[in-house]
Amino acid sequence: MKRQCCIICGKPLNRGIIVNGKAICSNCEDKIINVRMDTDFYLYYKNCIKKYLTYPMIRGEDNRCQNYHL
Ligand SMILES: [Zn+2]
Numbered sequence: 191m192k193r194q195c196c197i198i199c200g201k202p203l204n205r206g207i208i209v210n211g212k213a214i215c216s217n218c219e220d221k222i223i224n225v226r227m228d229t230d231f232y233l234y235y236k237n238c239i240k241k242y243l244t245y246p247m248i249r250g251e252d253n254r255c256q257n258y259h260l
Contacts, residue, residue: 194208194213195213196213196214196215196217197212197214197238197242198221198235199215199217201215203215204216206218207219210242212242218235221235
């Protein structure tokens, strides 16, 4: 099985969650849960998520909205 790396801190994943096939380690998951929305980490996390998750999400939209797909 391929070892996944956390998309936030980039460390190899031992324990954590998988979101859309992307791994987030339990350490970062804790931070995300406890983080305040006006912190740098929250912005950083949002950018990571956007970078890694936007494409699969858009693809999902295209599959659902056939009329929009050219
Ligand atoms: Zn992490």
